Amino acid sequence: MPNAVGKHAYGVCDKTGFRYKLSDLVFEIRNGTRTGMRVGKDVVDHDHPQNFIGRVRTSDGQSLPNARPNRLEPDVINLLQDNPFTTGASGGVTTTITVTEVNHERDTGDTVRFRTVEPFDGITQAVMELSTGYSITKVSDDTYTVSVSGGATTGSVSGGGFFASAGPVTALG
Numbered sequence: 001m002p003n004a005v006g007k008h009a010y011g012v013c014d015k016t017g018f019r020y021k022l023s024d025l026v027f028e029i030r031n032g033t034r035t036g037m038r039v040g041k042d043v044v045d046h047d048h049p050q051n052f053i054g055r056v057r058t059s060d061g062q063s064l065p066n067a068r069p070n071r072l073e074p075d076v077i078n079l080l081q082d083n084p085f086t087t088g089a090s091g092g093v094t095t096t097i098t099v100t101e102v103n104h105e106r107d108t109g110d111t112v113r114f115r116t117v118e119p120f121d122g123i124t125q126a127v128m129e130l131s132t133g134y135s136i137t138k139v140s141d142d143t144y145t146v147s148v149s150g151g152a153t154t155g156s157v158s159g160g161g162f163f164a165s166a167g168p169v170t171a172l173g
Helices: none
Strands: 010-012 019-021 025-030 033-040 085-087 094-100 111-115 143-149 165-167
Touching: none
Parallel strands: none
Antiparallel strands: 010 019, 025 033, 085 094, 094 143, 111 165
């Protein structure tokens, strides 16, 4: 039997029971499959995209898994070993002091400020804790030298105390 066509081809909506032209009835779809019900175009419920989470491929070939940005760590204050300073020759207006800071990673010309230094061999705490810091000369990976104003009394004396530290001129904290 042929299907009805033309202006007298009507159908009944399975949802509302109203009469519609056959061309205005559509199949209802739930979770991506037809339910078998024919409903009017004005009352059809479209599938929500959240019903398809997990079915849609969401991988992005351009993303980097577990990415870590490359950044420079800020300078920090390092606690030095016990009595890390050794004076140079005695006498004179300035004294060269050798600083022992294991694996300091500093270069010649870097500026270092010392904190919590106890006086030793005629060098005062105020001289060692200069607020502008000292420009260093790298000797090895574990030592560098600074030139301070003030003469050593004896020379070749280690000191500075147990809580001396070296770090940037301005410390974050």
